[in-house]
Amino acid sequence: MYEARNLPPPGAVAGELAIAPDSPAPTIRVCRYDPDHLTETTEEGALTAESLAPTGGEVVWIDVHGLGDEARLRELARALTIPELALADVVNAPQRSKVDVLPEHLFVLAHQAWRESDGKLGTGQVSLLLGDGYVVSLHDGRSDCFEAVRQRLRNPRSRTTKRGADYLLYALVDTLIDLYFPVLEIFADEIDTLQDEIFADAKTEHQERIFSLRRDLLSLRRGIWPLRELAGALVRDDSDQLDEITEQHLRDCFDHAALLTEMVDSQRDLVAGLNDAYLAAVSNRMNEVMKVLTIIATVFIPLSFVASVFGMNFERDGRPWNMPELALPYGYILFWALCLGVVGVMLWLFRKNRWF
Amino acid sequence: MYEARNLPPPGAVAGELAIAPDSPAPTIRVCRYDPDHLTETTEEGALTAESLAPTGGEVVWIDVHGLGDEARLRELARALTIPELALADVVNAPQRSKVDVLPEHLFVLAHQAWRESDGKLGTGQVSLLLGDGYVVSLHDGRSDCFEAVRQRLRNPRSRTTKRGADYLLYALVDTLIDLYFPVLEIFADEIDTLQDEIFADAKTEHQERIFSLRRDLLSLRRGIWPLRELAGALVRDDSDQLDEITEQHLRDCFDHAALLTEMVDSQRDLVAGLNDAYLAAVSNRMNEVMKVLTIIATVFIPLSFVASVFGMNFERDGRPWNMPELALPYGYILFWALCLGVVGVMLWLFRKNRWF
Amino acid sequence: MYEARNLPPPGAVAGELAIAPDSPAPTIRVCRYDPDHLTETTEEGALTAESLAPTGGEVVWIDVHGLGDEARLRELARALTIPELALADVVNAPQRSKVDVLPEHLFVLAHQAWRESDGKLGTGQVSLLLGDGYVVSLHDGRSDCFEAVRQRLRNPRSRTTKRGADYLLYALVDTLIDLYFPVLEIFADEIDTLQDEIFADAKTEHQERIFSLRRDLLSLRRGIWPLRELAGALVRDDSDQLDEITEQHLRDCFDHAALLTEMVDSQRDLVAGLNDAYLAAVSNRMNEVMKVLTIIATVFIPLSFVASVFGMNFERDGRPWNMPELALPYGYILFWALCLGVVGVMLWLFRKNRWF
Amino acid sequence: MYEARNLPPPGAVAGELAIAPDSPAPTIRVCRYDPDHLTETTEEGALTAESLAPTGGEVVWIDVHGLGDEARLRELARALTIPELALADVVNAPQRSKVDVLPEHLFVLAHQAWRESDGKLGTGQVSLLLGDGYVVSLHDGRSDCFEAVRQRLRNPRSRTTKRGADYLLYALVDTLIDLYFPVLEIFADEIDTLQDEIFADAKTEHQERIFSLRRDLLSLRRGIWPLRELAGALVRDDSDQLDEITEQHLRDCFDHAALLTEMVDSQRDLVAGLNDAYLAAVSNRMNEVMKVLTIIATVFIPLSFVASVFGMNFERDGRPWNMPELALPYGYILFWALCLGVVGVMLWLFRKNRWF
Amino acid sequence: MYEARNLPPPGAVAGELAIAPDSPAPTIRVCRYDPDHLTETTEEGALTAESLAPTGGEVVWIDVHGLGDEARLRELARALTIPELALADVVNAPQRSKVDVLPEHLFVLAHQAWRESDGKLGTGQVSLLLGDGYVVSLHDGRSDCFEAVRQRLRNPRSRTTKRGADYLLYALVDTLIDLYFPVLEIFADEIDTLQDEIFADAKTEHQERIFSLRRDLLSLRRGIWPLRELAGALVRDDSDQLDEITEQHLRDCFDHAALLTEMVDSQRDLVAGLNDAYLAAVSNRMNEVMKVLTIIATVFIPLSFVASVFGMNFERDGRPWNMPELALPYGYILFWALCLGVVGVMLWLFRKNRWF
Secondary structure (H helix, E strand, C coil): CCCCCCCCCCCCCCCCCCCCCCCCCCEEEEEEECCCCEEEEEECCCCCHHHHCCCCCCEEEEEEECCCCHHHHHHHHHHHCCCHHHHHHHHCCCCCCEEEECCCCEEEEEEEEEECCCCCEEEEEEEEEECCCEEEEEECCCCCCCHHHHHHHHCCCCCHHHCCHHHHHHHHHHHHHHCHHHHHHHHHHHHHHHHHHHHHCCCHHHHHHHHHHHHHHHHHHHHHHHHHCHHHHHHHCCCCCCCHHHHHHHHHHHHHHHHHHHHHHHHHHHHHHHHHHHHHHHHHHHHHHHHHHHHHHHHHHHHHHHHHHCCCCCCCCCCCCCCHHHHCCCHHHHHHHHHHHHHHHHHHHHHHCCCC | CCCCCCCCCCCCCCCCCCCCCCCCCCEEEEEEECCCCEEEEEECCCCCHHHHCCCCCCEEEEEEECCCCHHHHHHHHHHHCCCHHHHHHHHCCCCCCEEEECCCCEEEEEEEEEECCCCCEEEEEEEEEECCCEEEEEECCCCCCCHHHHHHHHCCCCCHHHCCHHHHHHHHHHHHHHCHHHHHHHHHHHHHHHHHHHHHCCCHHHHHHHHHHHHHHHHHHHHHHHHHCHHHHHHHCCCCCCCHHHHHHHHHHHHHHHHHHHHHHHHHHHHHHHHHHHHHHHHHHHHHHHHHHHHHHHHHHHHHHHHHHCCCCCCCCCCCCCCHHHHCCCHHHHHHHHHHHHHHHHHHHHHHCCCC | CCCCCCCCCCCCCCCCCCCCCCCCCCEEEEEEECCCCEEEEEECCCCCHHHHCCCCCCEEEEEEECCCCHHHHHHHHHHHCCCHHHHHHHHCCCCCCEEEECCCCEEEEEEEEEECCCCCEEEEEEEEEECCCEEEEEECCCCCCCHHHHHHHHCCCCCHHHCCHHHHHHHHHHHHHHCHHHHHHHHHHHHHHHHHHHHHCCCHHHHHHHHHHHHHHHHHHHHHHHHHCHHHHHHHCCCCCCCHHHHHHHHHHHHHHHHHHHHHHHHHHHHHHHHHHHHHHHHHHHHHHHHHHHHHHHHHHHHHHHHHHCCCCCCCCCCCCCCHHHHCCCHHHHHHHHHHHHHHHHHHHHHHCCCC | CCCCCCCCCCCCCCCCCCCCCCCCCCEEEEEEECCCCEEEEEECCCCCHHHHCCCCCCEEEEEEECCCCHHHHHHHHHHHCCCHHHHHHHHCCCCCCEEEECCCCEEEEEEEEEECCCCCEEEEEEEEEECCCEEEEEECCCCCCCHHHHHHHHCCCCCHHHCCHHHHHHHHHHHHHHCHHHHHHHHHHHHHHHHHHHHHCCCHHHHHHHHHHHHHHHHHHHHHHHHHCHHHHHHHCCCCCCCHHHHHHHHHHHHHHHHHHHHHHHHHHHHHHHHHHHHHHHHHHHHHHHHHHHHHHHHHHHHHHHHHHCCCCCCCCCCCCCCHHHHCCCHHHHHHHHHHHHHHHHHHHHHHCCCC | CCCCCCCCCCCCCCCCCCCCCCCCCCEEEEEEECCCCEEEEEECCCCCHHHHCCCCCCEEEEEEECCCCHHHHHHHHHHHCCCHHHHHHHHCCCCCCEEEECCCCEEEEEEEEEECCCCCEEEEEEEEEECCCEEEEEECCCCCCCHHHHHHHHCCCCCHHHCCHHHHHHHHHHHHHHCHHHHHHHHHHHHHHHHHHHHHCCCHHHHHHHHHHHHHHHHHHHHHHHHHCHHHHHHHCCCCCCCHHHHHHHHHHHHHHHHHHHHHHHHHHHHHHHHHHHHHHHHHHHHHHHHHHHHHHHHHHHHHHHHHHCCCCCCCCCCCCCCHHHHCCCHHHHHHHHHHHHHHHHHHHHHHCCCC
C-alpha cells in the first residue's frame, strides 16, 4: 500500500493517467436490479450514457476490474461525466483514502487488503462513485473483493435489492472495511504464534518476521487511518445523494474503521513488545552460554593448573623442599581428593548464586 | 477485549447477527420497582411490549444474560422497538464503546473487565438501553457485573428505587466503571511484585509476565479510552431522556473514566520501565558472570603457563643455561611464592577496579 | 498520588463516602479576619450555618485536617450546603484535579506534594470550596500545607487580610502550586547526583533509583497536569464569585502549573536519558572486563601452548628430528626470547587497536 | 534543508538580504505565452514593470535561477512591487514552507528535493509569487526543477498554455511536490537493500547508512510537513487570485503532500525498525561467536585437564596408589576412549540445547 | 533555563520579588531618538514618569541590565505604572515565555540563549514592555543581547529610528530570536563532530556529551516553544499598541520561532540517533574483542590439548599400545604438521564465516 507504484512523472499535468504496465484490461461487469429482477452482464461494446443509465427505478452497479486501458476508462468517464481529476485519482494509485463530493458524484477512495496465497499481505486501491441511480466501482483486478456483495444481490430475499444506489454504495464500503477483520485476525494469530515461539526459543528468523509484521501493519494502518475521518466528511456534505438511513449505515462503517485503527495500533504495540522480548531472549541465551563457559572454565582451569604443577620437573634428588608431595604414597589420591574438593566448592558456590 | 470474536463475515448486510457459538441462551431477569415495592422475576414466556412495559410510575430493569439465541433477542428488540443496527452492535461484539441517541432510546455501549479465577483478565461487552421508564442491559453472561446494583435495589432504604429509569442507567454505568478500579489495583500489585522480583533476581518468566501485563493494559485501555469522550456526547445530546441530576452523575462517571485512563497510562509507563529494568538486570547478570570468568582466567592462565614452563624437557646436562632454576634447592618454594605474588597482584588490581 | 486508596466499592451509590481507615478525625480550625482583626479558633462544638457564617465583612477560613469522621463531615456539609457529590469527591481520594462551579460554591480539587522525612515523595488531595465570604479547605492531615498562609495572615501588614474570600482562595491555590517547586528542585538535585554517579561508576542500585524517579515523576505529572486546563475552566465560568483581580491572579497560578508540567516533562526526559546512560555504562563495563580477559588469554594461551610443546615426551634417542631444540645449549633462553617476542607483538597490536 | 545557511546576523533589520556567498548571479528567464504563442527569452536588461508586464491576455512566467546579486533582485522586486519582507524570505533560506497572501501577490514558499549524482540528498528553497497575469519563481539555481513544465509549455497541445497565470502556479507547485516521489522511491529502494543486507550480514557501515537515512528523512519531512497545512491556508484566503478550478487543483497538490508525509513517516518507522534489526543482528552475531568459543572451550578444557593429569610426575616406584593407570597395557587407548566419550557427551548436550 | 532559580518561597503573596542574590544592581541605559537625533545616557538619578517620558514624537528605550535592587525596580515600575504582577514575572525568573496585554503595556516575556566562553549553554530571561512611546527591556545582565540593536540605532541611515516604539519592540524580539540561530549552528556542528567521532571510535566521554546535548536541547526547546503560540496571542490582542506593519513583522518573528522549534526537534532526533549509534558501536567493539578472544582460544586450546597428550607419562616399556607415536622417528614433525593443519582449518573456517 502506498508503495508509489504508478504515479505520473513529475511535471505531468493533472488528469494524466499513469497506467501500471501490468494492469489487465478492464472487465466491465454491469449488474442491474430492482426489487424483483437482477441481470448481470459483461459490457464489451461501446460505453455510452444511454447504455449504462438506469431505467425506471432500477439500480445499476458497474464493476470495473483492471485499469489497463486508458481509452476504455476515458470512454467510461465520458459516458458517466466522471471528472478528469477523479479518474486520475482512480488510476494513479496509490492515493490517500478520502471522500470527495464531486458535481454529480459522491467519490469514495479506499483501500482493500487481503492475504495472498503465500501469506503475504496484498493491498489495492478501490474507488467507488455514486451517481444518480448507479454506482461505479473500480479496482485493478488483483483481488475480487465484491464477490460477497454479488452473492447477496442474487439472493431473492436480500434487502439490498430493495433499496437505492446509495445503499449499494454502503454495502460496498462495508464489505471493504469488513475484509480487514479477517486479515487482522491472521495477524493476531501470527503475533500469538511468534510470541509462543520467541518465548520458547528465539531464532534469527523471528527478527525478520517481526520486521515484516511491522511493515505490514504500517501499511494497513495507513490504508485504514484516513477512513476514520470520513464520517466527518459525510456529515459536512450536504448533497442529497445519501438518504438518512444510508448515511447512518455509512457512519457505522467508519466507526468500524476507527475500531480497526485501534486494533492495528494495539497489534503494532504488541509487535514492539515482541521485539523487546526477542532482544531479551537473545540476551538471556547469551547469558546461558556464558554461564556454561564460565562454569566449565572456572572448575577446570584451577584443576589444570594443579595438574601442571605436579608435572613440573624440579630436581628432587637431595633437594627435599622441591615437590616433596610427589613422593607421598597416597599423593595421587590426595590430588584427586583436592580436585573433587575444588569442584564441590565451585558447584556449591554456583548453586548458591543460582547459576543453575 | 476487541479480539474480534464474533463479527459477521465480510459482505454481511448491516443488522445481521453473528451469534458466538459458545454464548449461552439468554436469561431475562426482569426487575420492577417503585419507591415502595420491588419484584424480581425471570421472564420465560413471550416478550411483548405489554409484558415488559412499566405500569404506573414503575421502573423496569430488563437484565439479559447470554446472547445465544437470535430469535429470542429479535423478539425482545421487537417488543421494545430497539433498532436493528443497535441490536447488531449489542451482539456482534466487540464494538467500540460509545453513547448513541436512538429514536426511542439512549444507547450506551461499554465494556466490563474482571479477573478470572486463574488470574487472567476477562473482558466483555455490556450494552445498556434507556427507554421510557425502563432500562435494558445486555451482556454475554460470562460475568455478572450487576449483582451489586441488584443488592442495592433490594435494600429498602436505597435511594435508587426512589428515582427514575435514567438514574438506574447511571447506577449501572457507574458500577461498570467502578469495576475497573479493583482490576487496576490487582495490576498495580502485580507491577509492585514484579518490580521487587526483578530487582532481586530477574528471570526469564518475568519477561513473559511483562509482555502479558502489556497486553492486558493495552486491552483495558481500549475499553476505557472511548468512555472519556462520552461526557461530551451526552452534553451534545438534547434528548429529554436524562434529567439534570442524572446527567451530572453520568458526567461524574465519565470523569472517573478519564482518571482510569490516566491510571492505565501510568501503569503502561511503569511496565515499560520494568522492561528496561529487566534488560538492565540481564546485562548486569552477564556482567557478573563475565567478571567471575575473567577473574578466574586471568589469575590461573598465567600460573598455568609458569607451571608448564617448569614442565618442559630441555636437556640440562652440560647446558647450564637450560632451566637452571629447576636445580635450585628451594625452586619449588620460589615457584609457589611467585604464584602467590601473581595472585596477590591480580586480586589487588581487581579490587582497585572495584570488580568485587 | 492516584494509587486508588479509599474508593467506595463498585456498585456504591454516588455520594457514598469511603473513609480511609487510617484517616484521623477532622480538626476544624476556623480563622476569621478582616483588615483589622484576626481570630483563630478550633471548632469543636456543633457545626451550624450560624456558627460558621462570616459576620459583617469578615472572611472565614475553615481549614479541615483529617477526613476520618463521616458524621462530622456531613454535619459540615449540611451547615455550608456543600452538595453530596462534592463531599464524595473530597473524601474518596484520589480524584482528578478539577475546578467545578457548584450552585453556591466554586470547587477546586487539587493535589499537594511534599518530600517525607525518609526522602520519599508524599502526595495528597486538597479540596477548596469558595462560598459567600468563606473558604473551606479540606485535606487528610498528613502534611500541613497551609502553614505559610496562616503565618501571612497573622502579619498585620499582610495584604491578604485586606481582600475578600476569593483572594484567600487564590492564596491557597498559589501555595499549593508553589509547594511543587521545592519538590521539583529536590528531584533536579537527585537527577544531577545520579548523573554524576552513573557517569563515574554505574551500580545496580542506580537502576532502582531511576525507576523510582520515573514512578515519582509520573505521579507528580498526573497531579499537576489537569491544573493546566483550569485557567480555561475559570474563564468559561461566569459566576460572580471571583472578582477580576483574583481571577487574574488565579490564571497566573495555573500558568505556573503549565511551567511545572514542562519542568516535570523535562525531568522525565532527563531520567530517560539517565537510563540510556546507565545501560551504556553497563555495556562499557562489560567491554572493559572482556578486554582484560581477552588480553590475558590471547597473551598466555599461545605461550602455554609453546611450553606444553617443550614438555612433550617424544623419544629423541636416535631420532634427530624429534624436538632437537631441547638439546640446544641456549634453548631455554630462546624459549623466553620467543615468549617475550609474542607478548611484545600482542601488546603492540592491542595498543594499535587502542585496547588500553 | 533548514541547515541555517544564509541567515542575516542577529540584530539585522527585517528585509535585509543575506546573500549566500556561493550563490550564482541570477539568470532571469522570461517565458510569455497565450494559447497560440510562446516566447522564451533571457532578460538581461533593466527590469521594469513595463518590460515584465503581461500584455493582452498573455501569461508571463519569470523564472529566476540564482540569487547571488542583491541589486538585481531588488530591481526585480521594485518592478513587480514584491514586498521587502517577502524578498527577504526568498533569499534568506531556509524558511518554513508557507502560503502568504500579500497585497498584490499570492506567495508560496516551498522546498524541492533531489538526489545529487553522488547519491546524497539535495534540498533547496523555491519561492513562487503569483501576480496579476504573471508568476515569478525564484530558487538558488542548484537544481533546475521546472524543466518539465517548460517542456510542457512548448508542447502546442498543452492545456497549461490555455489557462491563466494561476494555473501555471498550480503546475509549478505540482511539479515541486511530484519531484519528491522519485526521491522517496530511491529511499524505499535503499531501505529494501539495507533490509536484505542487514538480515544477511550486519556490518558497521550499515549503522552509518541507517543514521544517514534518518537524517535525510528528517530533512525531507520538515520540507513537506508544513505543506499539509497549506490547503487550509488557501481555503481561508478569499483573494480573487485563484479561480475555482486552480484552487481545486492546488488542494489536490497539498493532498499529495499529506500522502508524502505519511510515506516519509512510514519510512522513518521502517528505518527505526532497521536499527532494531541491526542491533539484534549484532547481538546474534556475538551469540554465535560466544557459542563457538564455549563449545571449543568446554570440550577441550576438561580434556586438557585429563592429559595434564597423566603428565604428572608422582613417584610410582613402590607406591601402588600413585597413578596406577599409567602402567595399564591399554591405558593410552582408554585415555582416548575417555576423550571421545567426553566429546560425545558434550556434543550431545550442545545438540540437545540446540546450540548448533 | 527553567532551572527554578529565584522563585519566591511557597506561600509568598503574588507580587513579591525574589531577587537572585548574585544579580547585579540595575544599570539603566536610556536611549532617546527620533529620525534625526539619538541620545544615549545612563540614568542614575530618581526615576519619575517625567524623567523617563518621551517628549514630542521621540521614542525612548529604557534598557535595564541587572535586577539586583528591589527598591530601584519598584521605583521604575511606579514611574511607568508597570503592574506588580508583571514586575514579579520580570524578576522571579524563570517564567514561561508569553505575550500579555496589560492595561497600559504590551508585555513580552522571552528567553535568550548564548554560548558561554567555556562552551556551555547560557540562558536568561528577557522582559520587554511596550508603553506609549517607549520600550522597557529588562534582563539580569549576564549577557548583553541588544548591542546589535544599539549599533543599528546609531547608524544614521537606520530605518529603526524612523519608526515608532512598537517597531523598536519588534527589533528587540527579532534580535532575541535571531540569537538562537548561531547557538543552534554550534549545536549542529557539535552533532556533526560527535557523529564523525562516534562512527570512528566510540568512547565513554561521548555518552556524556550526548547526555549534555540532550539536556541543552531540552532547555532550548522549552525557551523557544511557547514563542510559537505568541503570533496567535498577538492576533487576538486588539489593543492599538501595534501598527499593522509592526504586527506583520512580529508575526514573521514568531514564524522564525516555529522554524527554530523544528530545528531543535530535528537536532533532538539526531542526538537520539547518535545515542543509538553509540550503543551499536559499543556492541560492535565488544563483538570484535570477543572475536579475537575466540579465534585465539579456539586455535590454541585444541593445540595445547594435543601437546599435553604427548606430555603424558604412560609407561611404554612392553606396552606397545601406549603412545607409540612418541617413538616415531618423525613424530615431532608430524605433530607440527597436525598443528599447522588445525590452524589452517580453523582460519579457513573463520574466514568462511567472515570473522576477519
